[in-house]
Amino acid sequence: MATIDIPADMELVYQRPESLTPAHTHYCPGCTHGIIHRLIAEVLDELGLRERTIGIAPVGCSVLAYYYFNFDMAEAAHGRAPAMATGMKRTNPDKVVFTYQGDGDLAAIGTAEIVHSANRGELFTTIFVNNAIYGMTGGQMAPTTLPGQVSTSCPSGRDVELAGFPMHMAELLGGLPGTAYVTRQAVFDVRGIRRTKKALTTAFRAQLAGLGFTMVEVLSTCNTNWHMSVLGALEWAKDKMVGYYPLGDTKVSDAVRAMLEEK
Amino acid sequence: MAKELWEGNAAIAEAAIRAGLEAFYGYPITPQTEVLEHLSHRMIELGRVFLQAESEVASINMVYGAACTGVRVMTSSSSPGISLMQEGLSYIACSEVPAVVCNIMRGGPGLGNVQPAQGDYFQAVKSAGHGDYHMIVLAPSNVQEAIDLMVLAFDLADKYRTIAMLVADGAIGQMMEPAEMPPLRPLRKPEERGEWALTGARGREPNTITSLYLGAENLEVVNLRLQEKLRQIEANEVRWKEYDTEDAELLLVAFGTVGRICQTAVREARAKGVKVGLLRPVTLWPFPSARLAELAGQVQGMLVVEMNAGQMLQDVRLAVEGRCPIEFYGRMGGVIPLPDDILPELHKLEAAVGAG
Numbered sequence: 164m165a166t167i168d169i170p171a172d173m174e175l176v177y178q179r180p181e182s183l184t185p186a187h188t189h190y191c192p193g194c195t196h197g198i199i200h201r202l203i204a205e206v207l208d209e210l211g212l213r214e215r216t217i218g219i220a221p222v223g224c225s226v227l228a229y230y231y232f233n234f235d236m237a238e239a240a241h242g243r244a245p246a247m248a249t250g251m252k253r254t255n256p257d258k259v260v261f262t263y264q265g266d267g268d269l270a271a272i273g274t275a276e277i278v279h280s281a282n283r284g285e286l287f288t289t290i291f292v293n294n295a296i297y298g299m300t301g302g303q304m305a306p307t308t309l310p311g312q313v314s315t316s317c318p319s320g321r322d323v324e325l326a327g328f329p330m331h332m333a334e335l336l337g338g339l340p341g342t343a344y345v346t347r348q349a350v351f352d353v354r355g356i357r358r359t360k361k362a363l364t365t366a367f368r369a370q371l372a373g374l375g376f377t378m379v380e381v382l383s384t385c386n387t388n389w390h391m392s393v394l395g396a397l398e399w400a401k402d403k404m405v406g407y408y409p410l411g412d413t414k415v416s417d418a419v420r421a422m423l424e425e426k
Numbered sequence: 427m428a429k430e431l432w433e434g435n436a437a438i439a440e441a442a443i444r445a446g447l448e449a450f451y452g453y454p455i456t457p458q459t460e461v462l463e464h465l466s467h468r469m470i471e472l473g474r475v476f477l478q479a480e481s482e483v484a485s486i487n488m489v490y491g492a493a494c495t496g497v498r499v500m501t502s503s504s505s506p507g508i509s510l511m512q513e514g515l516s517y518i519a520c521s522e523v524p525a526v527v528c529n530i531m532r533g534g535p536g537l538g539n540v541q542p543a544q545g546d547y548f549q550a551v552k553s554a555g556h557g558d559y560h561m562i563v564l565a566p567s568n569v570q571e572a573i574d575l576m577v578l579a580f581d582l583a584d585k586y587r588t589i590a591m592l593v594a595d596g597a598i599g600q601m602m603e604p605a606e607m608p609p610l611r612p613l614r615k616p617e618e619r620g621e622w623a624l625t626g627a628r629g630r631e632p633n634t635i636t637s638l639y640l641g642a643e644n645l646e647v648v649n650l651r652l653q654e655k656l657r658q659i660e661a662n663e664v665r666w667k668e669y670d671t672e673d674a675e676l677l678l679v680a681f682g683t684v685g686r687i688c689q690t691a692v693r694e695a696r697a698k699g700v701k702v703g704l705l706r707p708v709t710l711w712p713f714p715s716a717r718l719a720e721l722a723g724q725v726q727g728m729l730v731v732e733m734n735a736g737q738m739l740q741d742v743r744l745a746v747e748g749r750c751p752i753e754f755y756g757r758m759g760g761v762i763p764l765p766d767d768i769l770p771e772l773h774k775l776e777a778a779v780g781a782g
């Protein structure tokens with residue numbers, strides 16, 4: 164952690180977590196990836212896990228996450244992070260392993276890998292960033308794009324007759340017996356950010372306790388590819404996304420509940 | 427250790443264990459499934475990691491993940507499953523982590539059949555995944571050699587931080603032969619893992635394993651380094667076997683099961699006075715090109731025999747560069763060429779080049 168000389172009459176209230184590097188991110192102004200990175204870093208710092216963590220970056224806007232996280236990381240093929248994490252965690256049960264994945268990565272090309280990892284109860288944590296669009300490739304329809312939402316590959320809005328319905332991954336995975344803790348949160352306001360942090364803490368603690376697969380879905384914005392202002396995107400997300408993707412836990416196993424009550 | 431009767435697939439699996447295999451991830455497919463089945467109980471008995479994956483796509487990415495942490499890991503499959511692994515193999519090659527893959531080849535293309543074949547030569551040797559890379563490709567022709575090469579595969583993968591692939595056909599996988607297992611090696615200790623491995627950034631700067639290099643110049647530098655490594659492998663690791671080549675006027679070239687059948691063909695032809703020898707590549711990549719070029723100056727013609735439409739044939743031609751005539755005999759679809767099929771082809775070659 165950066166050491167700063169603090170004048171005697173001042174108190175240090177905010178600084179970069181040790182689990183983040185000082186690098187400037189490449190994310191667009193207004194993108195919520197930065198907030199989510201910071202929350203993960205804060206949680207790993209608070210739980211004292213930085214030196215035993217291995218993260219896996221996806222293919223998507225967060226492909227370069229290893230520049231920003233200050234711990235060991237690998238970069239997966241598109242959608243395959245859960246398989247990599249399985250390979251890592253099974254051979255390194257003493258490590259804390261997480262995947263960081265977008266919606267195209269997790270809910271389209273990598274659906275098989277995430278569903279089977281969750282169902283096997285793999286002891287890693289997935290942070291699933293759902294921004295309802297393919298950000299990196301320039302705003303095409305994602306498996307999570309809302310009905311009627313415009314993208315470069317559904318220019319007149321998602322037609323569910325043609326493209327099917329958006330995927331509710333938290334509900335899907337929460338319904339599997341191998342999962343210990345699955346939740347959907349949003350980082351559209353301070354309250355949501357605090358709740359997301361709490362959810363991340365629960366997920367990593369459940370991983371440490373070996374309780375089963377854990378996932379935090381985080382609703383996120385993409386003002387660039389949604390073609391909105393930063394604030395407009397946050398408003399649209401609160402208004403439209405949360406309506407379609409209800410916030411809250413879809414799975415809290417008895418063991419996780421007991422862990423939370425114990426505290 | 428004494429010789430025991432081993433089935434090829436079980437022998438391959440047990441040899442991997444003896445070589446210090448720490449984790450296996452795989453998916454059932456004939457004629458490879460016994461590798462997975464053998465490991466499913468042996469690895470668990472030994473307290474090591476075994477997992478049946480949901481697909482070969484997942485298997486190879488599980489291998490990739492484990493390999494990033496510096497453990498000895500492998501997967502095995504047969505032709506269609508290896509096709510599914512190509513994306514992962516390309517990522518592993520660029521990331522420079524050691525991994526071992528075994529392909530018990532079957533008839534193709536498509537679903538093909540489960541008979542022995544060598545139709546995946548191009549896939550293995552030219553590397554079917556995207557981008558410029560090669561795997562070390564080892565081709566045994568009997569069960570003992572499969573055991574020995576399996577152990578070598580792990581050592582070479584570690585030494586060069588690359589992929590070593592054992593390619594055998596269903597005949598070797600399914601046959602039973604007396605063979606000797608090497609002793610059980612102790613497992614690598616966590617502190618013996620490479621400095622590059624993802625082991626948690628305790629008291630050191632974080633390690634990153636990636637195959638992403640934005641910027642043309644950056645990626646070219648990586649490619650140049652990979653190419654330099656491949657040149658080293660070509661310089662150090664070419665392996666082949668020769669039979670009766672000292673006075674040979676004709677040369678058979680064949681690998682794997684066909685190489686073994688050609689040994690019989692050589693014996694039978696020699697009994698009839700034909701001065702024929704055999705070169706059997708053991709590493710298909712790197713290929714014994716230099717030795718073939720030398721032999722091209724000695725013999726009057728070569729006959730390449732394969733269980734495909736003539737894949738290794740192209741590499742033989744590249745090595746020989748027109749120095750002598752080259753004929754080809756191949757069977758496909760899982761048909762195994764027998765000495766009785768090969769001998770007439772040899773006589774044709776003999777007549778054409780006027781040998782003897």
Ligand SMILES: Cc1ncc(C[n+]2csc(CCOP(=O)(O)OP(=O)(O)O)c2C)c(N)n1
Nearest residue numbers: 222223224241265266267268296297298299
């Ligand atoms: C096999 C493969 N197919 C397609 C791509 C191209 N591609 C890169 S990122 C991406 C979409 C990523 O979208 P998402 O997962 O939603 O993440 P975001 O960029 O929105 O954060 C695609 C299709 C690829 N890299 N690899």
